Amino acid sequence: MNPLRTRRSALKALGSTALLAAAVTVPSATAAVAHERKSRPSVALDWYDATAATIAAAGAATQITNSRTWAISWLAAARATREVPPGVDRSAFQDAALASAVHDSLVALVPSRAQELDTALRTTLDRFPDGPAKAKGVAAGAREARRVLASREGDGLDPTSVNAPFTVPPAAPGVWQPTPPAYAPAAQYGNRLARPFLLAGPDQYRLPAPPALDSARYRADLAEVREYGAVDSTVRTERQTETATFWFGSSLTLYTEPLRVAVARSQRSTPGRAALVALFHVALVDTQIATADTKYAYLRWRPVTAIRTGAIDPDPEWTPLHITPAHPDYPSGHNTYAGAAETVLTALTGPRTAPFELTSPTDPGVTRTYTAWSQLSQDNLDARVYSGIHTRSADKAGLFLGKRVAGHALHNAERLFGVL
Incomplete structure (x- = not known):
């Protein structure tokens, strides 16, 4: 897929090239920090934080x-927020919407947080005087919430469906088996049965074997993974161990802050910021x-199984640095996530940004500084090898798959925003 064509399609779908015109300009670190500290309150950022807090406090497993x-x-x-009715204040309408x-x-999706969310909504709406802009904005937001929720009803992405039962095939060379220490049942098999937003089907971009x-x-x-990914590795450096531990946590959690950085530094309008988060x-x-489609199509065994029971110098005592997740090796899910995130952020905000700091719940006390979205991808790629839970081929394949699927989303974004 042509990256330039993909970006142009995304820009067209999001409304106009002006929406993203400032994205390719990278401010200095000092200017970016000053802007973030002095800029007026942002309803988009307030609700970004409310979404993150809602999921952190009571999200799904x-x-x-x-x-x-x-x-x-x-x-x-x-x-x-796209269509502002005539005769009302644009900013008030869009913020309320x-x-x-x-x-x-x-x-609707996390009802246990209704009280906190109701309070947050009152706080936002109290910023604006009562009148047509506020009333019509609230009505527009409620209407679109109902429409999108209805369109995703029964999409198979609830926790029970995601972890649909999977029958493990008999043990054989190369075939995935539950891994130590828990030997847990396969997870996320049901993802490949779910209904995508924009893909024609889960297997549309299935990787080669x-x-x-x-x-x-x-x-x-x-x-490589035998040497660098062992819990007692003598070749893995301290920095490499830190990389593995830093990026061991949930991709959703680790990418919440980078996306917030992109939203906070954006000069876009309210609809543009909302579209960035949505895409x-x-x-x-x-x-x-x-990812789940390719994983369960090939069922490639994990390194711990290959090293302990395979034909190449088997070592029944070999143990990875980190516990292996309960699903097949190929491709790496962390890396499909990284590849997709990098592609969307690069297309819509440019490849680089002023330095920003990132912390990780799996590596308390460590802070890393990044200036390009691709740096996050590279650390993800290396981390899964150093953790001993993925081969490098699975990591590279993951980046490739994530970039292809995200490119598809950008190219077809008009299906999300072009028709209300």
Whole structure:
């Protein structure tokens, strides 16, 4: 897919090239920090934070379900803010519409947080005088929330459906088996049965098969993860261990702050900011669906199984640095997420930004500084090898798949925003 054509299609779907015109200019770190501290209060950021807090406090146990919550809420907001009725204050209407859309969507999807969300909505609406702009904005947000929620009814992304039962095939070379120490049942199999937002089907971008077990590529992959990913590795550096631990947590959690940075530094209007958040999460839902499709199509075993029981220098005692997640190796889900996130952020905000700091719940006390979205992807790629839970081929394939699915989302964004 032509990246320039993809970006142009996304810009067209989001309304106009003016919406994203400032994205390619990278301010200095000092200017960016000053702007973020002095800029007027932003309803978009307020509700971004409310969404993040809602999911952190009472979200679903399954990552894709939480991605769905983001996507629905902000797609409703992006649609509600696009068309301003004549004769009303544009800013007041759009802020009220965004707050109403996100509020109503979140209350429907996470009802246990209704009280906190109701309070947040009152706080937002109290900023504006009563009148047509506020009233029509609230009504528009409520209307679009209802529409988007109805359109996603029964999409198979609820926690029970996501973790649909999977029958593990008999043990054989290369075939995934439950992994130590818990030997837990397969997770996320149901993702590949779910209904995407924009993909024609879960298998639309299914990857080619992973490297054959008798290939030089496979031998190199296994040798690398055996040496660098072992819990007692003598070749992994302190920095590499930190990378593995820093990026071991949930991708949704780790990418919440980078996306917020992009939204906060954006000079776009309220609809433009809402569209950025919506497209990001729509692409990530579809990416996770496509990831599960490829994973369960090939059922490639994890490094711990390959090293302990495979034909190449088996070591029954080998243990990875981190516990292996309960699903197949190929491709890496962390890397499909990274590839999709990088693609959307690059297309809609440019490849670089002023330095920003990032922390991780799985590596308390450590702060990393980034200046380009691709740096997040590179750390993800390396981290899963250093953790001992993925081969490098699975990581590279993940980045490739995530970028393809996100490119598809950008190219077809008019289907999200072009028709209300």
